[in-house]
Amino acid sequence: MDQIDRQMPFSHNGSTLWPCMLDPFAPLSHIDGYLKDFLESRRLAPLLREALVYSLLAPGKRLRPVLCWHACEALGTGVGVTGQDSLPAGGAVELIHCFSLIHDDLPALDNDDLRRGRPTLHKHAGEAMAILAADLAHALAFVLISERCPAELVPQMVTELAAATEAMIVGQVYDTLGGVEGTSLEVQAEKIHANKTGALIRASCRLGILSACGAGHIQEERQKLELERITRYADALGLIFQITDDLLDVEQTSEHVGKKTGKDAAAGKVTYPVVFGVEGSRREIAKHVDLAIQAIAPWGESGKALEVICQQMSRRTK
Amino acid sequence: MDQIDRQMPFSHNGSTLWPCMLDPFAPLSHIDGYLKDFLESRRLAPLLREALVYSLLAPGKRLRPVLCWHACEALGTGVGVTGQDSLPAGGAVELIHCFSLIHDDLPALDNDDLRRGRPTLHKHAGEAMAILAADLAHALAFVLISERCPAELVPQMVTELAAATEAMIVGQVYDTLGGVEGTSLEVQAEKIHANKTGALIRASCRLGILSACGAGHIQEERQKLELERITRYADALGLIFQITDDLLDVEQTSEHVGKKTGKDAAAGKVTYPVVFGVEGSRREIAKHVDLAIQAIAPWGESGKALEVICQQMSRRTK
Numbered sequence: 323m324d325q326i327d328r329q330m331p332f333s334h335n336g337s338t339l340w341p342c343m344l345d346p347f348a349p350l351s352h353i354d355g356y357l358k359d360f361l362e363s364r365r366l367a368p369l370l371r372e373a374l375v376y377s378l379l380a381p382g383k384r385l386r387p388v389l390c391w392h393a394c395e396a397l398g399t400g401v402g403v404t405g406q407d408s409l410p411a412g413g414a415v416e417l418i419h420c421f422s423l424i425h426d427d428l429p430a431l432d433n434d435d436l437r438r439g440r441p442t443l444h445k446h447a448g449e450a451m452a453i454l455a456a457d458l459a460h461a462l463a464f465v466l467i468s469e470r471c472p473a474e475l476v477p478q479m480v481t482e483l484a485a486a487t488e489a490m491i492v493g494q495v496y497d498t499l500g501g502v503e504g505t506s507l508e509v510q511a512e513k514i515h516a517n518k519t520g521a522l523i524r525a526s527c528r529l530g531i532l533s534a535c536g537a538g539h540i541q542e543e544r545q546k547l548e549l550e551r552i553t554r555y556a557d558a559l560g561l562i563f564q565i566t567d568d569l570l571d572v573e574q575t576s577e578h579v580g581k582k583t584g585k586d587a588a589a590g591k592v593t594y595p596v597v598f599g600v601e602g603s604r605r606e607i608a609k610h611v612d613l614a615i616q617a618i619a620p621w622g623e624s625g626k627a628l629e630v631i632c633q634q635m636s637r638r639t640k
Numbered sequence: 641m642d643q644i645d646r647q648m649p650f651s652h653n654g655s656t657l658w659p660c661m662l663d664p665f666a667p668l669s670h671i672d673g674y675l676k677d678f679l680e681s682r683r684l685a686p687l688l689r690e691a692l693v694y695s696l697l698a699p700g701k702r703l704r705p706v707l708c709w710h711a712c713e714a715l716g717t718g719v720g721v722t723g724q725d726s727l728p729a730g731g732a733v734e735l736i737h738c739f740s741l742i743h744d745d746l747p748a749l750d751n752d753d754l755r756r757g758r759p760t761l762h763k764h765a766g767e768a769m770a771i772l773a774a775d776l777a778h779a780l781a782f783v784l785i786s787e788r789c790p791a792e793l794v795p796q797m798v799t800e801l802a803a804a805t806e807a808m809i810v811g812q813v814y815d816t817l818g819g820v821e822g823t824s825l826e827v828q829a830e831k832i833h834a835n836k837t838g839a840l841i842r843a844s845c846r847l848g849i850l851s852a853c854g855a856g857h858i859q860e861e862r863q864k865l866e867l868e869r870i871t872r873y874a875d876a877l878g879l880i881f882q883i884t885d886d887l888l889d890v891e892q893t894s895e896h897v898g899k900k901t902g903k904d905a906a907a908g909k910v911t912y913p914v915v916f917g918v919e920g921s922r923r924e925i926a927k928h929v930d931l932a933i934q935a936i937a938p939w940g941e942s943g944k945a946l947e948v949i950c951q952q953m954s955r956r957t958k
Contacts, residue, residue: 364806370813425775430767449748450816453771457743457778458809464782464802468795477786477794484782488682491776495688498768 346627353387356409373447373455378420380438386526387412392627393530401539410470411529417463424456472536486525493517507597520560527556558614562636565603568593611636664945671705674727691765691773696738698756704844705730710945711848719857728788729847735781742774790854804843811835825915838878845874876932880954883921886911929954
């Protein structure tokens with residue numbers, strides 16, 4: 323039994339549920355609580371702390387730590403590992419995500435005034451503070467992993483997170499400053515995305531698997547296989563996320579989405595709707611939903627939350 | 641024999657030398673070569689690579705990796721460890737230092753046009769590129785450690801480097817945006833410095849010691865003792881470095897130093913000359929030279945290069 327009937331009830335943490343009843347974002351309160359406690363444990367100047375709290379704990383989906391949580395749970399069932407074990411790694415990815423949003427919003431880059439329905443950090447606290455608070459979030463991501471993850475996992479986790487951060491910045495440079503050379507628009511769109519958004523989503527999922535592997539819970543051979551599975555899921559999800567984001571920028575108002583829309587076209591950016599058209603973009607989404615679900619099908623019920631996330635992401639309107 | 645007569649010749653790497661003949665900055669070419677090779681090993685957009693090379697490989701002393709090198713050699717003699725073993729950690733510290741200089745120079749922060757006698761990166765390549773290239777240098781520091789240091793050392797090294805980066809940013813916030821509360825000017829000057837400059841110099845030295853400890857070369861008990869020694873040395877050196885820097889800002893021309901001087905006073909910053917006066921600052925330097933040399937006296941000849949650095953730093957004019 324590798325396939326689950328998506329219309330049938332299933333058991334999850336001992337209860338019988340219908341797919342529509344499962345809220346994969348339920349761990350959000352654990353994640354926010356963990357990040358809040360972590361920030362409180364650091365000795366920071368009051369203004370700096372306020373700036374970081376403003377950005378890091380702004381209302382949001384926490385998609386990346388939620389993915390990390392469920393990837394960890396998918397593997398951890400039966401070996402005493404829970405989503406809680408994913409919190410340091412998931413929190414670290416959220417810190418990296420937070421730093422990149424703050425810098426991307428700066429006047430010299432995307433020059434955005436609005437983020438998650440509120441003034442961006444440089445509008446709220448000034449540009450100097452925004453630059454430095456983001457730098458701090460970046461450093462704290464590595465503090466969090468090195469201080470709170472099992473030592474035997476730290477080298478692999480730091481490699482994973484640092485390389486994803488590198489790729490994200492490379493993607494941001496392509497996106498903002500151009501310079502993807504000698505390739506078709508399709509390849510450019512994919513190259514920009516795979517780095518800019520994809521790398522961090524992939525790292526979130528892979529770090530979730532690694533979080534379940536402390537203390538030799540999972541043998542090396544199986545770890546490798548499961549990392550391959552989650553990577554296929556994550557790469558498909560990353561595309562779904564990016565294409566949907568591009569469509570929202572075309573089709574929705576700023577008020578609804580909570581950040582400025584219509585700006586990609588204004589900036590002449592290489593996006594999916596530009597390259598594939600709106601209908602073609604929707605077909606790309608449907609294709610990748612199938613690929614993502616296939617990749618984690620062997621996990622059966624343990625992968626249900628990841629499947630629901632994938633469905634929700636493909637249908638989101640903000 | 642714990643004390644060395646600083647006027648007498650000594651043996652170093654098998655040769656007999658007088659202190660004035662020892663150039664502690666000789667490893668500079670190894671360090672620059674290593675950083676250049678590392679950057680070439682990464683897949684980067686050409687403009688991004690150019691920006692990073694411009695800043696990271698700008699002519700400079702490479703004080704931090706040089707300290708890391710000599711701390712590693714001081715301990716490594718006799719156990720087959722050489723300064724070469726310090727290159728990943730030393731390179732990582734230089735990447736962090738480089739990122740912080742680029743961001744500090746930005747218009748929203750110190751608004752400097754000149755760095756090491758050349759246009760600052762945002763003047764050379766634009767503000768967007770400067771922000772992103774510095775972010776990349778930050779991430780690459782952790783890539784370098786996690787990919788190239790012995791796995792058993794990575795957790796401690798990442799903790800060391802990430803916490804120092806955190807402290808450096810906290811210091812930069814105090815320095816640029818103020819907010820050190822309820823303390824005397826003396827304590828403020830020390831608090832700003834200990835974070836802003838001191839933390840990374842301390843990390844350079846401590847990472848040098850750790851670099852000598854791979855493969856169980858040095859027992860845990862001794863490692864702890866040597867880390868205490870190098871930390872006392874590094875804290876004294878950090879103060880010498882900062883006070884000298886503050887004095888240069890007061891006493892030298894921009895042309896001589898290669899960056900804008902007189903700007904601390906113009907910005908109303910809390911510096912050593914402001915708090916202790918010029919003569920008082922010189923007395924502080926002399927006091928800390930003695931403390932630094934005492935701390936590493938037990939290493940005898942192996943610590944000679946570190947001692948010479950300390951003497952040179954106290955007398956530098958740029």
